[in-house]
Amino acid sequence: MTIFSEIYGIYFRIVSKIMERESVTETEIHEIIKKYGYRETDFLMSDKIIPNKEGTDWGLLKGEKIFHRVTENKPVKIFTELYKRWLKAKLNDPKIYLFLEKDTVKQLNDRLKDVQPLYKTENFRCSDMFSNGDDYYDEEYRKNFRIILSAIKHKTLLNIRFVSGHGKNIYGTFLPLKMEYSLKNDKFRVYCCQIRNGLNSGNGIINISRIESIETDEEPYRKHISMKKYFSSRRCKVPVTVVVTPERNGIERFLTEFSSYEKQTEKDPLSENCTVKIWYDIQDETELLIRLLSFGPVLEIVSPERFRKLAFERIEKQYRLTCAKNK
Amino acid sequence: MSEFSELIKNFEKTRDYVRDFFIYGFKVRNDFTGKSSRTYDDQKRRIESWLDGYMKYENAKHGKQISINLDSGHIYSNPLYRAYYSKSFTDNDIKLHFFIMDILAEGGKFSVNEIVSSIDQRYGELFEIQTVRNKLKEYIDEGILVRENNGKVMYVRLSEDTLESFMNYNGIEDALSFFSCTSEFGEIGDSILKSCGKENNIFLIKHNYISHTLEDIILLPILDAINSKHYISFRTASTKKNNMNNIPKVIEKAVPMQIVSSVQTGRRFLIAYYENTMRFFSFRLDQIKQVNIGGYCEEYDEIAERYNRDKEKAFGISFGNLKDMRVSPLKIVFEIDEKNEYYVAERIIREKRNGIFEKKGENIFVLTLDISDPNEAMHWLKTFIGRIKSIEGGTSFVRKRFEEDIEKMYCMYGGQNDNIQ
Numbered sequence: 151m152t153i154f155s156e157i158y159g160i161y162f163r164i165v166s167k168i169m170e171r172e173s174v175t176e177t178e179i180h181e182i183i184k185k186y187g188y189r190e191t192d193f194l195m196s197d198k199i200i201p202n203k204e205g206t207d208w209g210l211l212k213g214e215k216i217f218h219r220v221t222e223n224k225p226v227k228i229f230t231e232l233y234k235r236w237l238k239a240k241l242n243d244p245k246i247y248l249f250l251e252k253d254t255v256k257q258l259n260d261r262l263k264d265v266q267p268l269y270k271t272e273n274f275r276c277s278d279m280f281s282n283g284d285d286y287y288d289e290e291y292r293k294n295f296r297i298i299l300s301a302i303k304h305k306t307l308l309n310i311r312f313v314s315g316h317g318k319n320i321y322g323t324f325l326p327l328k329m330e331y332s333l334k335n336d337k338f339r340v341y342c343c344q345i346r347n348g349l350n351s352g353n354g355i356i357n358i359s360r361i362e363s364i365e366t367d368e369e370p371y372r373k374h375i376s377m378k379k380y381f382s383s384r385r386c387k388v389p390v391t392v393v394v395t396p397e398r399n400g401i402e403r404f405l406t407e408f409s410s411y412e413k414q415t416e417k418d419p420l421s422e423n424c425t426v427k428i429w430y431d432i433q434d435e436t437e438l439l440i441r442l443l444s445f446g447p448v449l450e451i452v453s454p455e456r457f458r459k460l461a462f463e464r465i466e467k468q469y470r471l472t473c474a475k476n477k
Numbered sequence: 478m479s480e481f482s483e484l485i486k487n488f489e490k491t492r493d494y495v496r497d498f499f500i501y502g503f504k505v506r507n508d509f510t511g512k513s514s515r516t517y518d519d520q521k522r523r524i525e526s527w528l529d530g531y532m533k534y535e536n537a538k539h540g541k542q543i544s545i546n547l548d549s550g551h552i553y554s555n556p557l558y559r560a561y562y563s564k565s566f567t568d569n570d571i572k573l574h575f576f577i578m579d580i581l582a583e584g585g586k587f588s589v590n591e592i593v594s595s596i597d598q599r600y601g602e603l604f605e606i607q608t609v610r611n612k613l614k615e616y617i618d619e620g621i622l623v624r625e626n627n628g629k630v631m632y633v634r635l636s637e638d639t640l641e642s643f644m645n646y647n648g649i650e651d652a653l654s655f656f657s658c659t660s661e662f663g664e665i666g667d668s669i670l671k672s673c674g675k676e677n678n679i680f681l682i683k684h685n686y687i688s689h690t691l692e693d694i695i696l697l698p699i700l701d702a703i704n705s706k707h708y709i710s711f712r713t714a715s716t717k718k719n720n721m722n723n724i725p726k727v728i729e730k731a732v733p734m735q736i737v738s739s740v741q742t743g744r745r746f747l748i749a750y751y752e753n754t755m756r757f758f759s760f761r762l763d764q765i766k767q768v769n770i771g772g773y774c775e776e777y778d779e780i781a782e783r784y785n786r787d788k789e790k791a792f793g794i795s796f797g798n799l800k801d802m803r804v805s806p807l808k809i810v811f812e813i814d815e816k817n818e819y820y821v822a823e824r825i826i827r828e829k830r831n832g833i834f835e836k837k838g839e840n841i842f843v844l845t846l847d848i849s850d851p852n853e854a855m856h857w858l859k860t861f862i863g864r865i866k867s868i869e870g871g872t873s874f875v876r877k878r879f880e881e882d883i884e885k886m887y888c889m890y891g892g893q894n895d896n897i898q
Contacts, residue, residue, distance in 0.1 A: 151618060154488050154694060156566035158668045160559070161484065162574065169575065188559070189529035190483050190522075198568075208571050209602065220600050221579035227640035227672055231620025234638070236665040240656050249652035258646060268662060269700045277793040278741045278857070280827045299651060302679055330550070331659070332683040334740040341681075381551055405500050406743045410685050412548035417503040419539040424503060429548070440860040441741075447885035462890040464863035469887040471812065471866050473880055 151232050158232075160187060161195060165210060166227070168199060169219040176200055176215070231265070239267040244286040248295045248338075276333075283336025284359045294361050298340055302326045307345055307367040312360045322346075324356070325371045327380065343375055353380055355433070386435075389414075389427040391452045392442060396422050400448035407441070425452075439464075481519060483526045484565035489766060492691045494520045495545070495560055496763065499688050502544030503537065527559040549685040553677045554657065557690050558664040569604070573612045576600055577622075578635070586625055586632040589613060644673055655680045660689050660738070662696075686743040692762040696736065698770055699747055703733045706778075708771035709749070713764050728760070729753075732774050734784045736762070737794050741857070746794045750780045757787060759794035790849040792830060792857075797849030806847040807854060807871035811864050815840055821864055828857070841866070851875045862886075 156162055164186050168174055174182075179200060183192040201207050201217065211217040240246055241255055241262070250258070285291055301308050311321045324342040331338050338358045343350045350373070394404045401424045405415065412429040430438050439460055442451055451458045485491050497504055509517050521543065525532050533546035547556070573596075580587065580595045587595070589610045597603050613633050616622040622633045644650065650670075654677035657666030670676055695711070702709045710729045731749040737759065738745040746759040774780070787796055797804065813821045822842055825834055832846040846854055851871030855878070858865065862883070868876050 152694070152697060153561045153662070153664055153668060154564050155619070156564045156570055157574065157619065157621070158562060158672075159484070159564050159566070160562040161566070162571065163562075163671065165571065165575065188483055188526040188563075190526040194481075194483055208568055209600065210572070210575055221575055222599075223579050223582040225575060226578050226582045226635060228621045228636050229638045229640050229643045229669075231618070232665060233640075233643075233669055234620065236662055236669075237643070239661070240652065240666075243656075245655070246652060249648040249655065251647065254646050254648060266704075268665075268697075270704060273700055273703055273736060274661065275735055275737045275788075276740055277737050277791075278739050278828070278830065281829075282827045299679070328681055329679055330681045330683050331655070333660070334684040339683075403742070405502075406686075407741070409500050409688060409743055410549040410683075412546065413502070414533075414535070414546075415502040415544070416535070416537050416542070417539070431550075440862075443862045443886075444856050444859040446859055446882040447889060450889050458890065462892070465883065465886045465890055466892060467863040468865060468883050469892060471863075472868070473884050473887065 151235075153232060157230070160191070164191070164195070165199060165208075166225045169210065169221065170224050171219075173213075173216050173218050174211070175217070179217070232268075234262055234265045235268040238262045238265045239269050242267065242271050247286060248292055248299075279333070280335050284338060291359060294364050295338065295358055297364050297366055298326050298358065299329065301366060302328065302340075305370045307369065307371050309365040309367060310356060310361055311363040312356055313362065314360070315357070323367070324354075325350075325375065327375060327377065330355070341380065343380075345371065348373075350375065353383055384431050384433065386430050386432055388454050389429045390438065390442070390454070390457050391425065391427050392449050393452055394424045394426060394445070394449045396424075397448050400445065404445060404449060481522065482565060483523050484563050485523065485560075486565045488560065488564075488694050490516075491520060491523070491560055491563075492694065495524060495557060496688055496691055498524060498532075498543060499545040499557070502533075502546070503542055505537065505540030505542055507540060523563075527563065528556050531556055549687050550681060550683050552658075552685075552687075553679075553681070554667055555663060555685075555687045555690055557687050558667050560691065561664050561694075562668070569608060570612075572600075572602060573604065573609065576602070577609075577612065577616070581622070581633070581635040584634075586634040588630050588632050592633075640669070640673055643669075650675060651679075654678075658682050658685075660686070662693055664690055664693065684740050686740075688763070689738075689745055692745060692765075695765050695768045696762065698768045699733050699736070699765075702768075702770045703735070705770075706774050708774050709733050709768055710771055711760075711768045712766040713760055714766060730771060731758075732777060732780050734781060735788075739793060748784070748788075748794060750784065757784060757796045759796075787849070789831065790847065792846060792848040792850065792853045795850035795853045804849065804851060804872055805870040806845050807851040807875070808869040809844045809846070809858060809861075810837070810866040810869070811842045811844065811861065812840055812866045813842055813864060821861070825861075852878075855879060 164183055167182050167186060168179055180192055180196060183195055187195065197206070198208050199211060201211050201213070210220055212220050237258065241259055246255060298308065305325070308324050308326060310324050311319070314320055323345045325345055326340045326342045328341045329338055330341060339355045340358060341355055344352045344354060394400050404426070408426070408428060414427040415424055417424045428438070439457070442449060443461060443464060451461045506514070506517060528545055531545050531547050533544045535542045576596045576599070577592060580592060580599070589606055592613070593604055593606055593609050613622060617624045617633065620636055623636050625632045625634065653666050653670050657663050657670055657677055658680055659682060699709060708730050710727070710731065713726050713728060728751065730752045732752070734748045734750065734757070736745060737748055745762040747762055747765060748757055748759050750756070751758050811825065813819070815822070825842070825844060829844055831848070832844045834842060834844050837843045848854060852875050855875055868879055
């Protein structure tokens with residue numbers, strides 16, 4: 151049993167989509183393949199699905215110009231054993247209660263009572279997840295989570311009172327856009343815009359656990375907010391450039407750790423050093439700085455000068471604390 | 478010469494290419510040594526087709542670099558899942574799939590012979606009985622079909638658990654949307670969503686190590702072995718240069734205990750008891766190949782009990798060098814401005830794992846880590862550069878290296894110190 155099987159593959163999925171239709175034209179077949187397939191799928195697959203005189207197609211459609219499936223029925227989709235085992239495992243995750251009522255979880259557990267979960271919670275351990283993650287068992291938290299989720303889907307405004315990361319009490323009207331889950335922090339946050347007099351007055355992130363009260367404004371917000379613009383407003387203007395040396399397996403360690411960032415790499419074939427440009431969310435600048443420093447002398451921040459100076463300030467302070475006094 | 482296909486038979490070969498394009502990004506054609514140029518060209522073309530829109534090409538000093546370029550925090554579906562959706566199949570596989578599903582969709586149960594003759598009558602295709610029988614057995618294992626025996630004759634019917642019947646539960650689509658982008662087999666949730674024409678457009682994951690999905694192919698047999706208390710054997714290929722020049726090592730008779738991940742370093746490990754050395758080892762999942770489940774381990778519970786004890790002293794995944802008896806608890810003294818920078822202390826509290834954190838004086842705090850491998854804590858401790866007043870205990874190696882590292886960094890950034898070599 152594995153997800154790496156043709157029954158879960160893109161070709162079977164595309165053929166299924168085509169065979170759901172009572173009739174289909176060649177143009178429509180190409181459109182479906184292009185919509186659901188990869189870049190070359192249409193080129194590589196269409197001859198196998200569209201009937202041809204040589205009979206080298208799969209024989210799943212019949213007709214000329216307008217095609218019909220050779221089968222009587224629309225393809226049936228089954229919730230396979232793999233799907234069931236996966237779902238059973240997820241029912242043990244406390245985050246499931248953010249989405250499903252307790253009764254629903256019970257119904258699903260009853261339905262899957264003879265199914266072995268794909269894994270047990272204790273099979274996995276995260277060694278460095280923060281200890282102050284969100285409390286998914288808290289009823290108030292769950293209620294707030296669902297209000298926000300619903301508002302995101304229906305594009306409705308929310309009046310939220312919360313405590314900011316700096317301890318400030320904030321109250322305002324917000325349009326929630328997307329939810330973000332941080333694996334490291336084990337926390338949910340909401341990307342949102344603050345709305346004043348019907349206009350977007352600024353972008354921000356609210357930690358759901360910091361919310362003290364929340365009320366829904368039933369009216370949907372009609373103006374379009376571009377997520378592309380939203381994210382680009384949070385992206386650094388200039389990337390940080392670092393040079394990583396192969397010492398202590400530094401390049402491999404660094405590139406794995408920073409694989410979640412948008413970056414550009416280049417390796418110097420002579421020195422074997424790797425130059426990396428990293429783009430980041432401006433709110434995460436301090437986090438980026440301390441993570442870069444944690445690589446020690448294996449890595450040097452080259453630019454921008456302002457960022458390099460921030461690193462040096464900390465290093466100099468550390469040097470005074472532990473090295474200079476020994477001289 | 479065989480025709481190019483964007484589908485693959487062997488996940489293992491492609492897994493390394495996808496990972497290299499994604500993690501490194503700086504590799505050029507010549508870096509993929511040990512493979513023929515035809516193999517490289519085919520793998521590259523395949524990945525370009527799957528990940529169209531995410532590929533980036535740059536002319537570097539040593540050649541044309543190809544990389545998978547994306548910000549993992551701003552994607553709604555992991556594009557690397559596509560490797561799983563690209564399994565090759567035969568013409569018979571796809572024909573039998575849609576023919577069998579059609580015949581059984583009308584209800585009732587059928588024997589193998591009845592299905593073979595129905596396929597012939599309905600679609601004019603004649604299949605060997607054994608071919609159809611094998612396909613039916615495969616689909617019974619997948620839970621698509623249900624087996625019913627009548628005497629010696631095997632009958633099959635379609636499972637009543639349709640995709641639709643599971644999607645009808647309130648909130649299930651949101652749950653699938655979220656879990657489809659998290660680790661631990663997110664590709665399965667994504668597959669469910671895609672099968673019913675849905676997609677996640679709400680949830681984003683921060684600190685998202687999307688290449689972990691490539692490890693799920695070997696994770697499944699490991700988890701089965703853990704939960705059934707069986708031995709496993711596997712090959713491991715370290716990327717460290719000093720590790721036998723990348724020659725794969727074969728690990729026989731390992732007792733798998735747990736999968737441990739680090740959300741800060743982006744690595745996932747299998748912790749296993751290795752009988753040959755009688756101790757626990759951590760193996761990087763991205764370097765494990767070809768896992769085979771062995772026999773039942775009679776001593777599993779005993780070993781697990783020992784693991785639960787030993788892991789209390791692990792800062793991450795290292796169980797230290799048992800021969801090194803010189804390890805004493807690592808004590809880190811922090812200087813923190815309590816009035817203006819108490820958030821630093823709060824950060825230590827939430828990130829210290831099994832350490833004990835105490836206030837020892839005005840603006841002075843001590844973190845004690847009683848761990849088997851003090852070196853493992855040093856990467857994290859360096860995130861506090863500028864706050865560490867002293868380091869005591871641990872080993873002389875970690876203390877010396879910390880001091881040397883700070884000196885080197887100080888010089889690297891322009892600090893004046895004539896003593897540095």
